[in-house]
Each structure stands twice: as structure tokens, then as C-alpha cells.
Amino acid sequence: MTHIAFIGGGNMARSLIGGLLKTGTPAANLRVAEPLAQARESLGRDFSVATFDDNRLAAADADVLVLAVKPQVMPAIHHELRDTLQRKRPLLISIAAGVRIDQLERWFGNLLPIVRCMPNTPALIGAGATGLCANLRVTPQQREQAQHILDAVGITRWIEDEALMDTVTALSGSGPAYFFAFVEALENAAVAQGMPRETARILATQTCLGAGRMLVESNEAPATLRQRVTSPNGTTQAALESFSADQFPRIVARAVGAATRRGEELAAALDKD
Ligand SMILES: NC(=O)C1=CN([C@@H]2O[C@H](COP(=O)(O)OP(=O)(O)OC[C@H]3O[C@@H](n4cnc5c(N)ncnc54)[C@H](O)[C@@H]3O)[C@@H](O)[C@H]2O)C=CC1
Numbered sequence: 001m002t003h004i005a006f007i008g009g010g011n012m013a014r015s016l017i018g019g020l021l022k023t024g025t026p027a028a029n030l031r032v033a034e035p036l037a038q039a040r041e042s043l044g045r046d047f048s049v050a051t052f053d054d055n056r057l058a059a060a061d062a063d064v065l066v067l068a069v070k071p072q073v074m075p076a077i078h079h080e081l082r083d084t085l086q087r088k089r090p091l092l093i094s095i096a097a098g099v100r101i102d103q104l105e106r107w108f109g110n111l112l113p114i115v116r117c118m119p120n121t122p123a124l125i126g127a128g129a130t131g132l133c134a135n136l137r138v139t140p141q142q143r144e145q146a147q148h149i150l151d152a153v154g155i156t157r158w159i160e161d162e163a164l165m166d167t168v169t170a171l172s173g174s175g176p177a178y179f180f181a182f183v184e185a186l187e188n189a190a191v192a193q194g195m196p197r198e199t200a201r202i203l204a205t206q207t208c209l210g211a212g213r214m215l216v217e218s219n220e221a222p223a224t225l226r227q228r229v230t231s232p233n234g235t236t237q238a239a240l241e242s243f244s245a246d247q248f249p250r251i252v253a254r255a256v257g258a259a260t261r262r263g264e265e266l267a268a269a270l271d272k273d
């Protein structure tokens with residue numbers, strides 16, 4: 001049985017651990033290293049997994065090591081883990097935004113099989129979307145292991161060109177926040193017209209859920225679904241023309257560009273380490 005250790009037991013690690021347990025991985029096969037005592041207690045209570053305040057102990061017998069810490073924490077952990085990883089050479093999976101495979105190879109050892117991936121917070125409810133990218137040392141069996149872990153919390157897609165991983169981050173990694181911002185704006189617009197907030201929120205939320213489900217279940221292009229809502233000279237056309245006048249596609253493209261650049265900057269800031 002594969003032993004999986006998580007370094008960092010925060011939001012994303014919790015989502016992945018929850019998904020793995022739900023899809024049949026025994027809790028006994030999971031270990032989590034987490035410096036905060038309160039977080040360790042809640043991981044133990046919620047998931048019955050072994051927790052450690054020492055990264056080396058958690059990583060010692062792992063076949064797969066998942067790095068689920070902030071990018072800025074990477075330099076602190078590679079000093080601790082490099083020797084352990086050189087000896088055992090587990091599959092290393094990083095979910096850190098921006099951090100590149102060549103950096104991980106430099107820090108943790110260039111003989112390691114490494115998968116860089118980018119999940120998102122809907123992983124918490126099993127509706128995540130993850131892009132994965134592997135270095136050349138990853139065997140077909142290890143690709144399956146990595147995919148199995150991320151499939152436990154949603155859909156997965158392999159990205160062969162690592163340069164596109166910052167695009168994945170800007171699209172699906174950060175994407176849930178764009179939709180939350182959109183729902184906030186919709187809700188606020190209706191409240192400004194006099195609707196009670198609670199009514200505005202439930203109508204906006206259900207609209208997003210319904211539209212999202214139609215995208216998934218109808219198998220139609222978003223443009224086709226949009227056209228079906230849009231009666232000639234009707235209300236939707238008026239709203240969409242307003243979006244166009246305000247250059248909505250450009251606003252979105254600029255935001256995705258900003259997120260992509262930020263991913264690159266996060267990595268560049270670590271190049272000196
Ligand atoms: N939040 C999101 O939507 C997504 C985040 N990510 C990436 O996942 C990573 C983790 O993000 P979150 O789970 O949101 O952050 P988080 O802050 O909830 O979790 C990080 C955990 O690492 C722990 N930690 C700090 N220093 C440590 C050390 N030296 N050794 C071991 N653990 C340490 C923290 O106490 C914390 O519990 C980040 O690199 C982020 O870029 C990836 C996809 C989506």
C-alpha cells in the first residue's frame with residue numbers, strides 16, 4: 001500500500017486528505033507534518049491521521065510526499081528534507097503556486113520524480129479541477145499515483161508544457177475567487193435596486209449553480225448556452241451589450257494575465273534560494 005505524507009496541513013492538504021479517505025485510502029497510510037498544534041489536533045480529530053511537528057519524521061517512510069505549503073515556505077523545508085529525499089527518492093508532488101520543477105529539482109535533488117500540480121478549493125467538496133505536470137523521472141506508475149490522489153477531489157488534466165502551469169493557476173487555481181467576486185457583484189447590484197440581501201444572494205447563488213451544471217451536463221459550448229438565454233432585443237442582450245461596452249472579455253483577460261504574472265513572480269522571488 002502506498003504511504004503518502006503531507007508537508008503542511010492547511011486548507012488544500014485537508015481537501016486532499018478528505019478526498020483520499022472518501023475514495024478508500026486508509027487513514028493509516030497518511031501522515032501530515034504541520035507546525036501549528038491546533039491544526040494538528042483538528043487533523044487528527046477530523047481524519048484520524050498521524051500528525052507530526054517534525055517534517056522529517058512525517059516524510060521518513062513516504063512513497064509519495066505532497067508539499068502543501070506556501071511557496072515562500074519552500075526554502076525552509078528543503079534544507080530539512082533534502083537528505084531524507086535523497087535516500088528514499090519518493091514521488092514528490094508540489095501544489096505550490098508558481099514554484100517550478102527545476103527549482104524543486106535544485107532544492108530537493110535532481111534525481112527525484114516530481115509532479116507539479118495546481119488544484120483548487122472546490123476540491124473540498126470533490127468538485128476540484130487540477131492541472132498536473134511531470135518531470136522525466138516520473139514513471140507511468142507514479143503518474144497514476146499522482147493522478148489517483150488528485151482524482152480523489154475532482155477532475156484532472158495533464159499539462160505537458162510546464163510553461164502553461166501558471167496559466168492553469170490563473171484559470172482554475174484562482175478561478176473560484178473570480179466567480180465568488182462575480183456573485184458578490186451580482187448580489188450587490190440587486191441590493192442596490194432594493195432587493196433584500198438574503199433574496200439577492202440565494203437567487204445569484206442558484207443562478208451560478210444552475211449555469212455551472214448546464215455547462216457540465218449539457219455538453220454544449222458556453223457561447224451556445226449564452227445564445228439560448230438571449231432573446232433578440234430582450235433583457236439579456238441589453239446586459240451583454242453593456243458588458244461588451246465595458247470590454248468584459250478584456251477585463252477577464254487582464255485579470256488572468258495578472259494572476260499568471262504573479263505566479264511567475266512568486267517563483268522568480270525564490271530563484272536566489
Ligand atoms: N488556496 C488555494 O485556493 C490553493 C492553494 N494552492 C497552493 O497550496 C499551497 C498551500 O495553500 P493553502 O493550503 O491554501 O495554505 P494554508 O496556509 O491553509 O496551508 C499551509 C500550511 O502549511 C503550514 N506550514 C507553514 N510552515 C510550514 C513548515 N515549515 N513545514 C510544514 N508546514 C508548514 C501552515 O501552518 C499551514 O497550515 C500553497 O502553495 C498554494 O499556492 C494551490 C491551489 C489552490
Ligand SMILES: O=C(O)[C@@H]1CCC=N1
Pocket residue numbers: 097169173174
Ligand atoms: O492565490 C494563490 O496564490 C493560491 C494559488 C491558487 C489559488 N490560491
